[in-house]
Amino acid sequence: xxxxxxxxxxxxxxxxxxxxxxxxxxxxxxxxxxxxxxxxxxxxxxxxxxxxxxxxxxxxxxxxxxxxxxxxxxxxxxxxxxxxxxxxxxxxxxxxxxxxxxxxxxxxxxxxxxxxxxxxxxxxxxxxxxxxxxxxxxxxxxxxxxx
Amino acid sequence: xxxxxxxxxxxxxxxxxxxxxxxxxxxxxxxxxxxxxxxxxxxxxxxxxxxxxxxxxxxxxxxxxxxxxxxxxxxxxxxxxxxxxxxxxxxxxxxxxxxxxxxxxxxxxxxxxxxxxxxxx
Numbered sequence: 001x002x003x004x005x006x007x008x009x010x011x012x013x014x015x016x017x018x019x020x021x022x023x024x025x026x027x028x029x030x031x032x033x034x035x036x037x038x039x040x041x042x043x044x045x046x047x048x049x050x051x052x053x054x055x056x057x058x059x060x061x062x063x064x065x066x067x068x069x070x071x072x073x074x075x076x077x078x079x080x081x082x083x084x085x086x087x088x089x090x091x092x093x094x095x096x097x098x099x100x101x102x103x104x105x106x107x108x109x110x111x112x113x114x115x116x117x118x119x120x121x122x123x124x125x126x127x128x129x130x131x132x133x134x135x136x137x138x139x140x141x142x143x144x145x146x147x
Numbered sequence: 148x149x150x151x152x153x154x155x156x157x158x159x160x161x162x163x164x165x166x167x168x169x170x171x172x173x174x175x176x177x178x179x180x181x182x183x184x185x186x187x188x189x190x191x192x193x194x195x196x197x198x199x200x201x202x203x204x205x206x207x208x209x210x211x212x213x214x215x216x217x218x219x220x221x222x223x224x225x226x227x228x229x230x231x232x233x234x235x236x237x238x239x240x241x242x243x244x245x246x247x248x249x250x251x252x253x254x255x256x257x258x259x260x261x262x263x264x265x266x267x268x
Contacts (some may be wrong), residue, residue, distance in 0.1 A: 021248040071155065075162055075250075083155055090153040093198065094246045098226025105230035111152060111200050 001127060002146055007031055009102045010058075010144055013095040014133050022073045022135070031134035039122055040141040041132050043067075045115040046092030051079065052108035056146035059122060060092035066138035085114050095142065148173040148188070150181040150207065151196040158237030160194055163253045164251050166264050184233065189215060192260055195240065197224040197231065200219075212239025216255065219260040223248065 011028050018026035034040065042061040050056050062070075066082045076083060089112030096109045122128055128145035149160045151173060173188055175181035179201040181193070193211060197204035208220055209242050222235045225246040232243050241263065244256045 017247045020249055072154065074159060076158065077154070083158075086154040090155055093153070094225040097198065098227060100226055100228040100231070105228045106228075109198060109226075113197055144150065 001125050001128070002144065006102075006146075007098050007129060007131075007144075010095065010142060011131055013098050014131065014142055016098070017091060017095055018133075022070065024073070024136050026140075027134045031129050033129045034122070034128050034143065040143065041118045042141065044088040045118070046088040046090070047113045047115060048096040049090045049110040049113075050096070050107065050146060053106040053109075054103065054146045056144070057122075057141040058092055058096045058109075059147075060088055060095065060140065061143065062091070062140040063138060066135065066140060069136060069138065075115070085116070086110075088127055089114050090129070105127045148175060148179065148181065148184060148190040148193045150193060150199070152176050152199040153196070156196070156223070159250075160253065163250055164257065166169075166254075167257075173223070178204060179205030181207050185211050185214060185218075190218070192219045192221070192257070193223045194223045194244075194257075195235075197222060197226050197235065202219075205231070205238055208235055208240050209238040215244045219263065221256055221260055223253075 014026050014028055020114060040061055043064040046060040046063055048058040067087055068079050070081055071079050071087055095114045100107050128143055131142040133140050151157050156260040157174050164170050164172050173184055173190055177199040182201045188226045195204045195208055198255050211218055220240040221242040242256055242260055255264050
């Protein structure tokens with residue numbers, strides 16, 4: 001399980017990401033432990049595998065409309081499916097990479113993989129927590145499961 | 148040359164680089180492709196991600212710096228811990244821009260490296 005301060009590191013990561021790259025802040029909701037009956041899902045999921053001193057996965061879930069709007073805010077003119085898939089992985093990668101400042105260099109992260117559609121691969125759902133966040137009118141989720 | 152496995156990041160850096168006059172942009176999606184492209188094109192400046200498939204950025208920086216010790220390499224990465232930053236600098240990188248980054252921060256970082264080049268020539 002993770003400590004409150006470790007959860008806060010990920011919350012700060014979400015806030016910092018959207019505050020830095022977009023014209024709107026992300027508003028973070030209350031984190032909650034998920035279970036098999038209450039597992040978030042969305043159109044796309046960026047997955048980062050964690051190894052080293054901690055083991056587990058970090059997921060970023062977002063709707064296609066949110067990712068499309070986000071890419072437009074970055075200055076993209078031609079939004080392709082390839083870009084939409086790419087950006088959800090990049091958000092997951094960036095937030096996961098940033099937490100190494102607190103977790104240290106032995107917190108090893110993989111390159112992102114992307115799941116389209118409902119995500120049934122959240123591991124150890126009874127030990128994972130979800131952080132809902134709103135960016136503009138959209139809701140996304142950061143799900144973290146670390147041992 | 149922009150080296151990053153993210154299409155969105157490559158395009159963001161490309162837009163910033165092309166805002167400057169006389170800049171030709173090359174792009175590679177991993178360290179292995181970057182080395183191949185570098186050998187034929189010999190770019191003056193490289194932005195380098197660190198977490199990439201095939202060959203990661205820290206190893207790639209070492210190869211590029213050996214091929215051309217005068218190349219300017221800016222690391223653009225989410226891996227912002229001190230150990231990783233020092234490894235990149237030790238292998239030949241000159242600057243480190245932490246992801247996520249604003250357009251303004253990228254422009255400043257690129258300008259700083261290009262001004263270093265003008266002082267040297």
